[in-house]
Amino acid sequence: MEGELAIRAVMIVMVVALCGAVPTTSPSQQELTKAQDYLSQFFSDVGVSPPNSVWRSSLDSFEDTLRKMQEYFGLEVTGQLDSNTMEVMGRPRCGFTDVSSYSHFEGRPKWGKTVITYRITDYTPDLSQSAVDATLAKALKLYSDVVPLDFKQIHSGTADMMITFRTRDHGDFAPFDGQNGVLAHAFSPGEGHGGDTHFDEDENWTLTSTGANLFLVAAHEFGHALGLAHSQVQTALMYPNYQYVNTEGYKLPDDDRQGVQAIYGIRATSGQPTTKPDPQPTPESDPEPTPDRCSRILMFDAVTSIQRNLYFFKNGYFWKRSSSWDGITMKRIQSVWPGISKVDAAYEYKKTDTVIFFEGDHYWGIRGNTVLPGYPKPLSDFGFPLFVTKVDAAVHVSFTSRTLLFVGNRYWSYNERGGRMDVGYPKFTHRNLPGIGFRVDAAFENKGYLYFSYGSRQTEYDYPRRRALRTLLNYRWMDCN
Incomplete structure (x- = not known):
């Protein structure tokens, strides 16, 4: 009985510590669990202890991480799980962590080549294949317009950037969570999965203001695939939360342009097209180079x-x-x-x-x-x-x-x-x-x-x-x- 009273007392202290003076409506256990999951995924390299832990050190970890998140999004830094904080946590967003000391990934990974290949291994049924091809090429052109990189679409073999639409657990230890929530994620430049970009097929992919606009989400994820981390500038393309803007005549915002140019330099104006889709191979075409049967990313025809x-x-x-x-x-x-x-x-x-x-x-x-x-x-x-x-x-x-x-x-x-x-x-x-x-x-x-x-x-x-x-x-x- 004394143990139960002690635990209840600690829980009361926790509510006060989390929310200041005892509020009229305390966060529910479900809201606390969602907050813990969110902070573990996006604001901690090692995870956040549950806020209902009886250990004071765990409570401090949760509060500190919550303050970090509130500061990042420009919210009032209170350490309290208030309605504004929960609203931001509930917005659709990119799946990458927001913990980064720089506007680039640590070590500034980059592509050591000027022509980067990409391949779409599958397509969303929400849009036609030609619409997806054109939209992703348009998103890549945002970057090739400002840095000396060209992007070339291939239709077989392994590309630098492998692009796919998948649901839930799809083999990269970062499962999607269903509609809304995490929309997509991408890997920074490098061997293996480097540059690969995955879209959550449970989303409703569109080219309008409804659903998830494929052009805006793809442009954001391609920024990661080129080496950009998230930005705290709310008008930046690399801001972590999804926000629709008019895509007609859209250009890379200054914050994102400066970030990618810091990695690759500035492109000299040439007037030449910068995305070069290849035509589908014909049956008479020579086969691709001999495939590697022991590649961990081996795909079968x-x-x-x-x-x-x-x-x-x-x-x-x-x-x-x-x-x-x-x-x-x-x-x-x-x-x-x-x-x-x-x-x-x-x-x-x-x-x-x-x-x-x-x-x-x-x-x-x-x-x-x-x-x-x-x-x-x-x-x-x-x-x-x-x-x-x-x-x-x-x-x-x-x-x-x-x-x-x-x-x-x-x-x-x-x-x-x-x-x-x-x-x-x-x-x-x-x-x-x-x-x-x-x-x-x-x-x-x-x-x-x-x-x-x-x-x-x-x-x-x-x-x-x-x-x-x-x-x-x-x-x-x-x-x-």
């Missing part, structure tokens, strides 16, 4: 089983993982199947010993190392509507005799026995296959489980139960240390 062996396709090549486990071999696709330069999606139908390769707007029938006569055929012959010009992924589900075919954020179901698409499709992937996200890059079956890859990660899936079991990195299939 397609995966399928062929006569009990697994084949992983990437940039005009494939790796064969033998079922007898005699190592992994790599070859060019054309060296085995002449006339086929790239595989976008593939699946095996074991009952007829046939493999289907999808390449662009057509598909091939394969048996062993032989292309079957009569191929290639247009996707419309498979049962797709004319607007489908590429299949992203395919996997055959043996116990249903159905093949799932993924295009964008939807999928079709093909009846192998009937030779036709099932009625009622396409369906949204994230609704009908919960746990694998909005899009699929590659899919395959192995030992009774389905594997859905997206970017460098994949989900092991129990299809009968519609349940995600675990998340893996793609390169784990490549026998790497």
